[in-house]
Amino acid sequence: MCSGSFAKCLGITLIPLAIVCVLCNILLFFPGGEPPEDGHITEQVWYFGGILGSGVLMIFPALVFLGLKNNDCCGCCGNESCGRRFAMLSSILFAGVGVLGAGYSVIVSAVAINHGPEYHCVHSLINLDYLSNKTFWSLCLEPHGVVSWHLSLFSVLLVMGIIQMALCAVQVVNGLLGALCGDCCGCCGGVM
Secondary structure (H helix, E strand, O other): OOHHHHHHHHHHHHHHHHHHHHHHHHHOOOHHHOOOHHHOOOHHHHHOHHHHHHHHHHHHHHHHHHHHOOOOOOOEOOEOOHHHHHHHHHHHHHHHHHHHHHHHHHHHHHHHHHHOOOOOOOOOOOOOOOOOOHHHHHHOOOOOOHHHHHHHHHHHHHHHHHHHHHHHHHHHHHHHHHHHHOOOEOHHHOEO
């Protein structure tokens, strides 16, 4: 498989992941699926890990990866594959941006899962081991089901961020191979 085609597959995969992350972060603004009373929202929601990190910052690498398959920059210095090699090399930079964005989302999500939905609960869950003991979940009376809501959405953000980081890391390797070895599909659709 050509490195450009493989990058396009990665880009196609990153787009829905970014959309899911943005939606999860938006849903976290509505604890328990209800509008928040008194504006009490868990602090980590305001860090926009899903919107900025795994969302907006992931769109740039995804679009670059999608464009690599159709990259028709033909040649430089008398070498037809030079343009494609440079494009593959530049995709490594965008993959790095994707790793940083997804990493930010993973860190925010892990901290949020560790802390729990402290601002929604009658008693703070910070000093309680709420993850291993579901009986502490009953301390959060309003809104109903806020702990499972919080835990589910931040867990989705955590897993999606890890997947995005892995896909961008794969593109770093793919970009290096494409830059060093050249894209198997030659210049302007021809075969090398």
